[in-house]
Amino acid sequence: MKDEIAVLYPNETVSTAVLKYCRERSLPLPEHIDRHADLTEKELGDKSEMMVSRLQAQYLLWTARSLGAKKVLEVGCFTGFSALALAEALKDVDGAKIITMDIDPDTGEIARKAFKEAGVDHFVSLVLGPAEKTLADLVPEGPFDLVFLDANKDGYVTYFNTILELGLLRKDGVLIADNVLKKGLVVNATEVNPSVVDTYALGKVPHVQEFNDLLAKDKRVETFLLPVFDGLALVRVL
Numbered sequence: 010m011k012d013e014i015a016v017l018y019p020n021e022t023v024s025t026a027v028l029k030y031c032r033e034r035s036l037p038l039p040e041h042i043d044r045h046a047d048l049t050e051k052e053l054g055d056k057s058e059m060m061v062s063r064l065q066a067q068y069l070l071w072t073a074r075s076l077g078a079k080k081v082l083e084v085g086c087f088t089g090f091s092a093l094a095l096a097e098a099l100k101d102v103d104g105a106k107i108i109t110m111d112i113d114p115d116t117g118e119i120a121r122k123a124f125k126e127a128g129v130d131h132f133v134s135l136v137l138g139p140a141e142k143t144l145a146d147l148v149p150e151g152p153f154d155l156v157f158l159d160a161n162k163d164g165y166v167t168y169f170n171t172i173l174e175l176g177l178l179r180k181d182g183v184l185i186a187d188n189v190l191k192k193g194l195v196v197n198a199t200e201v202n203p204s205v206v207d208t209y210a211l212g213k214v215p216h217v218q219e220f221n222d223l224l225a226k227d228k229r230v231e232t233f234l235l236p237v238f239d240g241l242a243l244v245r246v247l
């Protein structure tokens with residue numbers, strides 16, 4: 010069927026123009042959040058590629074607000090860019106709470122400073138440590154309405170199972186997992202895929218495949234895989 014052809018746009022020129030068009034016509038990020046992304050790029054160079062794109066941050070903002078989320082959990086804070094977008098969605102919600110987790114104290118310090126400067130540190134907090142361990146301490150904080158999973162891919166299966174087993178996500182709550190298609194390598198890692206030379210991405214592929222396969226067959230959830238950005242899994246708890 011025609012609408013199942015996976016190539017979204019024919020080349021980089023068209024894709025770039027489409028992204029710009031979408032950015033300009035989607036719920037915008039406030040200036041201070043855009044500036045934080047600029048700062049992360051300036052200070053951390055190539056490492057800043059860890060951040061979600063600006064359009065994806067707009068998507069997170071729109072989604073959190075549209076779901077009416079009050080409590081949000083993020084696994085993978087980095088310098089706090091995506092958490093700031095989520096905070097923007099929740100800033101006027103009574104009793105809002107965002108917990109974001111990361112293992113890296115250096116980027117964590119940047120994130121905490123950004124939360125303070127943005128005036129959201131009264132409801133956004135960073136938990137430092139390996140999420141494999143720290144997730145278990147969050148039971149009294151839950152259940153959450155929305156979880157954004159954007160950390161080490163070899164942890165996705167454990168995070169997902171822990172979140173469901175501990176009831177950290179409420180019924181009808183939504184989990185969004187990032188990078189579940191890994192430049193298409195998850196589906197095709199042969200020489201027809203130019204990203205096959207990206208050994209870093211390639212190393213993540215078996216973990217993401219295991220995660221996607223689990224989601225597809227797990228009766229506790231319903232899943233939709235979205236082939237935009239680097240692939241998003243949208244997962245609703247039954």
Ligand SMILES: C[S@@+](CC[C@H](N)C(=O)[O-])C[C@H]1O[C@@H](n2cnc3c(N)ncnc32)[C@H](O)[C@@H]1O
Nearest residue numbers: 059060061085087090091111112139140160161
């Ligand atoms: C892709 S980045 C997150 C980007 C962030 N969501 C954003 O858009 O700005 C992934 C983060 O996961 C963190 N991470 C890696 N292993 C982890 C672990 N075991 N527990 C918690 N965080 C971890 C890394 O330190 C890194 O900051």
